[in-house]
Amino acid sequence: MxxxxxxxxxxxxxxxxxxxxxxxxxxxxxxxxxxxxxxxxxxxxxxxxxxxxxxxxxxxxxxxxxxxxxxxxxxxxxxxxxxxxxxxxxxxxxxxxxxxxxxxxxxxxxxxxxxxxxxxxxxxxxxxxxxxxxxxxxxxxxxxxxxxxxxxxxxxxxxxxxxxxxxxxxxxxxxxxxxxxxxxxxxxxxxTDETSESGILSHASQTFAKDEAFYLFFGKSFNENKDKDVRYIKMHGRKIYEFALTNVPKAMKIALDKSGVSIDEVKKIFIHQANEKMDEAIINRFFRLYKKPVPEGVMPMSIHKLGNSSVATVPTLLDMVLKGNIENQEVKKGDVILLASVGAGMNINAITYRF
Structure with a gap:
């Protein structure tokens, strides 16, 4: 296949x-x-x-x-x-x-x-x-x-x-x-050819829009002296935090379960670099769904030096690890990883992948 x-x-x-x-x-x-x-x-x-x-x-x-x-x-x-x-x-x-x-x-x-x-x-x-x-x-x-x-x-x-x-x-x-x-x-x-064991194994995508659609939005400056017709990126941070902690681990579980791969095989999780504490909490809840402790070093991070670059965070993080640019982080042939993200929409997705 x-x-x-x-x-x-x-x-x-x-x-x-x-x-x-x-x-x-x-x-x-x-x-x-x-x-x-x-x-x-x-x-x-x-x-x-x-x-x-x-x-x-x-x-x-x-x-x-x-x-x-x-x-x-x-x-x-x-x-x-x-x-x-x-x-x-x-x-x-x-x-x-x-x-x-x-x-x-x-x-x-x-x-x-x-x-x-x-x-x-x-x-x-x-x-x-x-x-x-x-x-x-x-x-x-x-x-x-x-x-x-x-x-x-x-x-x-x-x-x-x-x-x-x-x-x-x-x-x-x-x-x-x-x-x-x-x-x-x-x-x-x-x-890939039919004999390859590497590649995308499964995925999950979701959109939550009934109540969550405008958790991220365009709004005016907090400075009343600025042009009111100019809009900037705004967010309801607390709502996004609570939303992500509740829903992202579930979506990740959907993707992993569809792959048939055991949680014990997951070596790395490349998650959207939005907020260190939020990402750590998401990973903790994800492993808790399987009643497993979080493995040491499972979550590479780049947010400390690069901030949140939205759609660019996951691919840049993946590239940095694959190229050996993050200390004590590597991916080997045969390793199973997860790619996961959450953001405006409110959208969530995850991919199970084997190298």
């Missing part, structure tokens, strides 16, 4: 580094525009304790999300040792399109996937390029879609990218702005 396998990965980590201390002079406000009854040093220290974020990366001023996507795509193509002309699909996950530095308008015409195909100079018209909007789980969903194309027999090679420049859509007066960062990650998903 034909399955889908990741044959190459690539990432682009922006060079502009912003440490927490650089927010010391920020004017953080409450949602009603009032001032906090705390010094910025206290706010920043509490922020680090909860999220684990020490610093984050921002895109260079002259680059947009599609540029970052192109850089990551080039590396994935090189890693997989394929000819880009042989690609059947380019699937690019993002949320805000190309937002140029110091502008307020999102640009998605043409699609970012088309822009990447253009930058790759691909002539093949049968290489179909399109974007998906699925919140932070967008890249994982793109991999799921690539697998579907391969299993349907209409694709053999797909390029899946997650790219975002969240630093361009944050309200600098909202302390949550410290969470977000920029980056891009990509992978090549290829059809």
């Amino acid at each position: 034909i399955s889908a396998k990741i044959t190459g990965t690539g990432a682009y980590i922006p060079t502009i580094k912003k440490e927490n201390v650089k927010f010391a002079k920020s004017e953080f406000l409450n949602a009603d525009g009032s001032s906090f009854n705390a010094e910025n040093t206290v706010i920043i220290d509490k922020f680090k304790t909860i999220t684990g974020i020490e610093e984050r990366r921002y895109a260079e001023n002259h680059f947009t999300a599609s540029d970052l996507a192109y850089f990551a795509a080039e590396k994935a193509i090189e890693d997989a040792k394929i000819n880009p002309e042989d690609l059947d699909y380019i699937i690019l996950a993002h949320n805000f399109g190309d937002v140029k530095k110091d502008t307020i308008q999102s640009d998605i015409l043409p699609s970012l996937a088309t822009r990447v195909k253009h930058l790759l100079r691909i002539n093949n018209p049968n290489c179909v390029a399109y974007d998906i909007l699925f919140g932070c789980p967008g890249w994982v969903e793109g991999v799921i879609q690539a697998q579907a194309f391969i299993k349907a027999g209409i694709a053999k090679k797909c390029l899946v990218i997650g790219a975002e420049t969240l630093s361009r859509v944050v309200d600098l007066h909202d302390r949550d702005s410290m969470i977000y960062s920029d980056g891009a990650g990509a992978c090549i998903v290829e059809a």
Whole structure:
């Protein structure tokens, strides 16, 4: 039976580094525009304790999300040792399109996937390029879609990218702005022969929209003096935290159980880098569903240095571990891993994968 396998990965980590201390002079406000009854040093220290974020990366001023996507795509193509002309699909996950530095308008015409195909100079018209909007789980969903194309027999090679420049859509007066960062990650998903034991084993995807649809949303600045027609990324943090802890472990269990693989075989979990304490709680609850302790080192983390780059967190984290760029973390042939994410929509997904 034909399955889908990741044959190459690539990432682009922006060079502009912003440490927490650089927010010391920020004017953080409450949602009603009032001032906090705390010094910025206290706010920043509490922020680090909860999220684990020490610093984050921002895109260079002259680059947009599609540029970052192109850089990551080039590396994935090189890693997989394929000819880009042989690609059947380019699937690019993002949320805000190309937002140029110091502008307020999102640009998605043409699609970012088309822009990447253009930058790759691909002539093949049968290489179909399109974007998906699925919140932070967008890249994982793109991999799921690539697998579907391969299993349907209409694709053999797909390029899946997650790219975002969240630093361009944050309200600098909202302390949550410290969470977000920029980056891009990509992978090549290829059809495997029937004798291969590696590849995607199973997946699960869910959308919760009845009450949860607007847990992440676009809203005005907390500074009443700012243009009220300009919108920024906003979130109901506590609601998202509680939602994720309740629902993400269940979705991960659905994916793992569908694979028929034992929990004891899971070596690594690559989870969306949203919040260190939230991610740790999700992993604890997941293993608790199987009445198992959490294995040491099962959850690689990159949020401390890279922040939350939305759709880019999972693919960049995966690339970093596969390339040996995270200390004491590795994936060996035959290892079973989980890819999992949660985000705007509210969407959740997970993939069980064997290397």
